[in-house]
Amino acid sequence: MTLKSMGPRLTAIGSGKGGTGKTFLTLSLAQTFADLGERVLLCDADLGLSNTAVQLGLAHGGDLPALLSGTLGLLKDAVVRVETPPHAGFDLLAAPAGVGSLVDADTATAENLAALLKRAIAYDRVLIDLGAGVGAAVMTLAAHADDTLVLATPDPASLTDAYVFVKLMLKRTGGRPPAVVVNMASGAHDAKRTADALMRSAHVFLNASPAYLGFVPNDPRVVEAIRHQVMLCTLYPQSPAVAAIAALASALGVQLGRPQVAQSLR
Numbered sequence: 001m002t003l004k005s006m007g008p009r010l011t012a013i014g015s016g017k018g019g020t021g022k023t024f025l026t027l028s029l030a031q032t033f034a035d036l037g038e039r040v041l042l043c044d045a046d047l048g049l050s051n052t053a054v055q056l057g058l059a060h061g062g063d064l065p066a067l068l069s070g071t072l073g074l075l076k077d078a079v080v081r082v083e084t085p086p087h088a089g090f091d092l093l094a095a096p097a098g099v100g101s102l103v104d105a106d107t108a109t110a111e112n113l114a115a116l117l118k119r120a121i122a123y124d125r126v127l128i129d130l131g132a133g134v135g136a137a138v139m140t141l142a143a144h145a146d147d148t149l150v151l152a153t154p155d156p157a158s159l160t161d162a163y164v165f166v167k168l169m170l171k172r173t174g175g176r177p178p179a180v181v182v183n184m185a186s187g188a189h190d191a192k193r194t195a196d197a198l199m200r201s202a203h204v205f206l207n208a209s210p211a212y213l214g215f216v217p218n219d220p221r222v223v224e225a226i227r228h229q230v231m232l233c234t235l236y237p238q239s240p241a242v243a244a245i246a247a248l249a250s251a252l253g254v255q256l257g258r259p260q261v262a263q264s265l266r
Contacts, residue, residue, distance in 0.1 A: 008123040012145035016161030018132035020151045021183045023052055026129040031233055032249040034088035038124040044094035045141055046131035047105040052094050057229030061094030075120055084231050110137040114144035134168050143172035150178040154194045166202050177208045182215040191215030213251050216244045
């Protein structure tokens with residue numbers, strides 16, 4: 001009998017539009033899972049406008065284009081380590097900011113990236129910060145993830161775009177909806193009202209029932225942390241947003257210690 005690791009858990013975060021706080025949420029989840037003991041890789045899959053390294057204040061975030069082209073043969077040579085003491089570290093895989101070398105990435109490129117990430121057995125979880133919009137490359141990566149989250153805000157335009165994301169996700173996966181997360185809500189009631197509006201539309205028009213995973217409250221300290229290019233959990237560890245993201249991570253579940261599965265029996 002030979003055993004094969006189940007590989008990393010792929011968790012993709014999309015929104016259908018920009019300005020929802022998607023990169024902030026993905027970064028914060030990466031830090032939270034790392035602090036919980038998981039080996040984490042964050043992949044900035046905004047293939048045309050990578051900005052994760054900028055939010056972290058890093059000179060660069062790795063070399064995703066070189067990995068995809070085969071110029072770099074090993075994943076470990078294409079990532080950079082993110083260290084935010086006293087917190088645990090995680091790895092980042094991104095395209096150089098401002099280069100735009102993958103702006104015209106197609107479905108085949110997304111398929112290649114998904115395959116590379118699924119084989120990243122050095123990690124317990126890979127968090128994928130999807131690009132804005134609902135293009136073919138974005139939805140291909142969303143469909144390949146084990147968990148896909150759609151991030152919405154109380155803004156009606158955000159809800160419309162999130163609905164389109166849900167619709168295309170269902171089409172790509174044959175009926176698997178993403179889970180709903182609400183960001184920038186004034187409170188639990190505001191978040192639930194926003195999520196209910198999206199889920200009700202999905203139920204009536206798409207015959208789907210997305211799960212509501214939770215929300216992150218509107219917190220001016222988030223903007224301050226981004227402005228200072230410092231993780232929120234480092235600058236304001238007692239922030240309500242930090243506690244909310246910890247709850248989201250708990251809802252997604254820690255993946256350490258997953259059993260291996262038999263690949264073949266001889």
